[in-house]
Each structure stands twice: as structure tokens, then as C-alpha cells.
Amino acid sequence: MIDWFITLINYRPDALSVWSDPIVKERLSHYYSVMKNEKPARFLAAKLLPLDIDPYSPSVSVEELWRLHDKMSIEFEGFYRDLSQGGLGKLEASEKPRFSYLDLKVALAYRLMNPCRLCERRCGARRLEGRPGVCTMDKEIIVHSYFHHMGEEAPLVPSGTIFYGGCNFKCVFCQNYDISQVNPRGGEKLSTRELASIQVYLRRSGARNINHVGGEPTPHLPFILESFKYVDVNVPQLWNSNMYMSEDSMKLIVDIIDIWLPDLKYGNNDCAWRLSKVRNYWEVATRNIKIAHDHGDIIIRHLVLPNHIECCTRPVLEWIAKNTPRSLVNIMDQYRPEHIVAKYPHMYRDIARRPKASEILEAYRIADELGIVYKPVS
Ligand code: SF4
Numbered sequence: 001m002i003d004w005f006i007t008l009i010n011y012r013p014d015a016l017s018v019w020s021d022p023i024v025k026e027r028l029s030h031y032y033s034v035m036k037n038e039k040p041a042r043f044l045a046a047k048l049l050p051l052d053i054d055p056y057s058p059s060v061s062v063e064e065l066w067r068l069h070d071k072m073s074i075e076f077e078g079f080y081r082d083l084s085q086g087g088l089g090k091l092e093a094s095e096k097p098r099f100s101y102l103d104l105k106v107a108l109a110y111r112l113m114n115p116c117r118l119c120e121r122r123c124g125a126r127r128l129e130g131r132p133g134v135c136t137m138d139k140e141i142i143v144h145s146y147f148h149h150m151g152e153e154a155p156l157v158p159s160g161t162i163f164y165g166g167c168n169f170k171c172v173f174c175q176n177y178d179i180s181q182v183n184p185r186g187g188e189k190l191s192t193r194e195l196a197s198i199q200v201y202l203r204r205s206g207a208r209n210i211n212h213v214g215g216e217p218t219p220h221l222p223f224i225l226e227s228f229k230y231v232d233v234n235v236p237q238l239w240n241s242n243m244y245m246s247e248d249s250m251k252l253i254v255d256i257i258d259i260w261l262p263d264l265k266y267g268n269n270d271c272a273w274r275l276s277k278v279r280n281y282w283e284v285a286t287r288n289i290k291i292a293h294d295h296g297d298i299i300i301r302h303l304v305l306p307n308h309i310e311c312c313t314r315p316v317l318e319w320i321a322k323n324t325p326r327s328l329v330n331i332m333d334q335y336r337p338e339h340i341v342a343k344y345p346h347m348y349r350d351i352a353r354r355p356k357a358s359e360i361l362e363a364y365r366i367a368d369e370l371g372i373v374y375k376p377v378s
Contacts, residue, residue, distance in 0.1 A: 018154040021376045027326055028155055031259040031297045034236040035208050039084045040091045041236055042256045043102065043228040049079050050097035055107035065108050069251070072101050076255055088234060102228060105252045109222035118249050119168045119218045120284045136184045137166040137219040144179040144187035144215075146198050148207055153299055153330055153377040156238070156261075160207025162198060163187075164214040169242055170277040173305075173351055177339035180215040192223055196230035203235040209259065213240035221249055228256070243288040244278060250288050260292040263301050267315030271308065275351070286319060293324040299377055300324065303332040304363045307350040313363050321370035329374040331367060333360045 018024055025032060033039040049072060055065055083090050115124035116133050125133030132138040142165035148158035165187045167180035174180050179187065190198075199210045212224055218241060228237075236258035243262040245253075264285060266272040272281030292298055302316050320329060337345065337352050345352035367374050 012150060012154065012157055014154040015157045018376050023373055024155060024328065024376050027328055027373075028259065028297045028299075031155070031209070031236050033084075034234065034258050037088060037234055040088055041234055041258055042080060043231070043237055044091060044234060045080045045083050046076065046102040046105070046256050047100050047229065048083070048091070048094045048096065049076055049101040051099040051101060051104050054099055055104045060107075062108070062111050065104060065111070069104055069108060072104065073251070073255060076101055080255075091234075102225070102256070105256070106222065106225045106229070108248075109225050109252055112246070112248055112252075113222050116219075117246050118221055119244050120246055120280065121168050121244075121278070122246065133168075133219065135166045135168040135216065135219040140185075141190045141192065141195055141220060141223040142166065142185055142187040143190050143195070143198070146202065148202070148205070149211065152211065153261075153328075155299070155377060156209060156211065156259075158207050159209055159211045159238070160199065160202030160235070161211040161213055161240075162195075162202075164212070164217055164220045166219050167214055167216040167242075168218060168244055168278075169216065172275050172340040172348060173335070173337060174339045175334075175336065176215065181339070184215060192226040193230050195223060195227040199227065199231045199235065200233050203233045207235070209236040209238045211238045211240050211261070216244075217241055218245045218249060221245070221253065225252065225256075239292075243285045243292070244281070245288060247287075250291055254291055254295050257292075257296060260289075260296060260298040261301065262289050262292060262298070263303070264289060264316045264320070265303060265305075265312070266308075267312040267319075271312055275348075286323070290323055293327055298324065298326070299328045299330055301330045301332055302363075303335050304355050304360055305335055305351050306353050306355045306359060309359055309362055309366075314366055317363070317366050317370055317372060321372055328377050329367065329372050330377050331360075331363050331374050 034041050112118050114126055114128040116127050121134050123134045125131050127138045130138050144163045144165055146162045149161035150157050152159040165179050166184040238259045238261055239257045240261040266281055269282050272278050304313055335355055341348045
């Protein structure tokens with residue numbers, strides 16, 4: 001009932017009609033089943049796979065935890081398949097173990113945070129001791145806002161979006177610069193139980209998914225995983241990210257995220273360094289997006305930057321066509337010069353304007369030529 005009410009007040013006809021497209025339905029089939037409560041979300045299953053030890057005990061080494069994780073990650077695939085065959089009924093009838101595969105992930109995530117190597121900056125901040133990293137985050141969960149986002153891709157809305165503070169990128173054109181760079185710590189400080197309550201509220205009031213975004217969700221990964229322990233509603237979990245996380249972070253979330261919404265911004269490392277101050281962007285982002293694609297449902301976003309068609313848009317689309325053929329793609333045309341670019345346009349002349357219609361059309365033309373599916377979600 002509430003679901004329908006929210007849909008009505010935020011009516012977006014494309015959000016309903018997009019599911020009549022067979023390609024969208026097939027490529028997002030896992031997400032669709034969880035959204036419709038035909039199948040459990042993966043994090044709920046992770047809470048039911050029993051773990052024999054207490055992973056939070058300081059006497060268990062990190063090597064031992066990873067050994068167990070590698071073993072259980074294989075077991076989890078079969079476990080999830082069996083559990084989801086029974087719809088939600090089997091899930092509800094299952095007994096909750098004292099410690100689970102999810103606890104193992106939570107324990108490992110907190111260890112990765114001190115010194116921090118959650119993302120490939122590997123800045124080593126001792127965050128649990130209150131020392132912030134390059135992303136400006138320490139041991140506190142900072143949330144700036146949460147609501148039903150109606151501006152996301154059609155299969156996702158209403159999207160129960162949670163905006164976390166801070167970011168490991170320093171994009172000079174950031175469209176969310178207030179929460180990522182200027183005032184990242186200005187949001188509300190929450191406990192993991194409060195973060196879980198927000199997710200339950202968003203789902204019960206009609207959200208199709210929980211959309212973790214920012215800023216960037218990666219610095220908050222341990223808190224997000226811990227919050228799943230207290231989320232008791234079935235809801236697809238969506239990771240909306242620059243995908244600059246470390247391989248270990250990726251291992252912790254790859255099998256419990258239901259749908260991925262990554263950015264692939266740049267087609268080379270020089271543009272990434274000049275505009276976002278990150279090294280090895282191409283290798284890291286493509287590695288992680290490929291892993292996400294091979295494990296789950298995915299919509300890849302590419303924001304078209306003015307004057308960057310040949311150096312960024314073309315190689316990005318070519319890589320997607322070759323390496324992640326199951327992905328849906330959103331070619332985004334809404335770039336505006338913001339933040340540092342708006343203040344010092346003479347330093348960033350190439351991106352100090354909106355993209356021209358001819359540039360957007362050229363991006364579409366390249367995508368068409370490569371056989372990329374972008375229209376239903378753009
Ligand atoms: S998530 Fe933040 S603190 Fe951790 S390595 Fe990345 S930038 Fe540093």
C-alpha cells in the first residue's frame with residue numbers, strides 16, 4: 001500500500017515501463033527478483049551461514065580470518081542458491097547462528113580500516129583511533145541525507161538513497177562537492193543500528209533498493225556491513241561507487257551486493273590524476289568493475305565530459321563493450337562546471353563548460369556502433 005502511494009506521488013512512467021523491456025529484465029533479473037520479494041537479498045543469506053569461531057576475538061589472526069573467508073565464499077554460493085529456491089519462506093524458517101559469514105566480513109572490514117587500506121589510496125590512517133584518512137573519514141559514520149531518490153536510473157526508482165560524507169577522490173568538478181570535499185563531516189553522526197533503521201524505513205516506505213552513495217561509500221564499508229546485521233527486511237543492496245576500493249574490500253562485498261552502479265569516468269590515468277588526483281585509476285576501476293560484472297547485475301555510468309570524447313568516452317565505451325557485455329550503461333549528459341572548475345575556469349579550460357549536444361550525440365553514436373545497451377536507463 002505504502003509502496004503504491006510513494007510510486008504515485010513520485011510518478012515516473014518510465015520507472016514502471018522499463019520492466020517491459022526484455023533486455024533490462026534479463027540483465028537485472030537477480031535485482032528484479034529481490035526487489036519483488038521473490039528471492040532473498042544476499043546479505044540476509046550471509047547472516048545464516050554459520051561460522052564456527054568468534055571472528056571478533058583479538059586472538060584470531062587476520063590470516064586465519066581470510067583463510068576462513070576464502071573457504072566460506074565458495075560455500076556461500078551453493079548456500080545462497082539453495083536458500084533462494086525456497087523464496088522467502090526458507091529464509092524465514094532458518095535458524096540464526098551465533099556467528100555467521102556476515103560477522104566474518106564485518107570483523108575483516110574493521111581490521112582493513114586500521115591502518116586503512118579500504119581503498120587503493122592505502123593511506124594507512126589509523127581510523128579506529130580517531131585519525132582521519134585522505135577521504136576525511138575516521139571511526140564515525142557520517143550521513144548527510146537519505147530519501148527516496150527519483151532521479152536515478154528508471155529500474156532503480158524510487159531508490160532509497162543514503163548519502164555518506166567524504167570521498168577518496170578529489171574531483172575538481174565534483175557535483176556533490178559540499179558533502180564530499182567542502183564539508184564532509186557536517187552530516188549527522190549515526191550508530192550502525194541507526195543506519196540499519198534508516199534502511200528499514202526506506203524499504204518499508206516503498207524504496208526498490210538501498211543505494212549507498214556519497215561522497216563515496218567505500219570509506220564507510222565496515223559500518224555498512226555491520227548495519228546489515230540489524231536490517232531485517234528484504235531489500236536489494238546497491239553499491240553506487242567510483243570503484244576505487246582495494247581488492248580485499250571488493251572480496252568482502254562482491255557476494256552480498258545485489259546490484260552495482262559504478263562510475264567509469266576516465267579512459268586513461270593522466271585525466272584521472274589531473275581531474276581527481278588518483279593514481280592507477282584505469283587499472284583499479286576496470287579491475288573492480290569487471291569483478292562486479294562477473295558476479296552480479298550492473299548499470300555502469302559514464303558522465304560525458306566536454307572535450308574528453310576521444311581520451312575518455314571512447315576508450316570507456318570500447319572497454320565496456322569488450323569486457324562487460326552484460327552491463328546496462330547510462331551515458332550521462334548532465335555535466336556542469338562546478339566546485340574548483342567553477343572558481344578557476346582558466347585552470348581547467350577543457351571542462352569549463354557544459355558538453356555540447358554534438359558531443360553527447362557522438363557518445364551515443366559510439367555506443368550504438370559498439371552494440372551497447374544504454375537507452376532504457378539513460
Ligand atoms: S578509504 Fe579513506 S582512509 Fe581508507 S585508504 Fe581510502 S582514503 Fe585512506
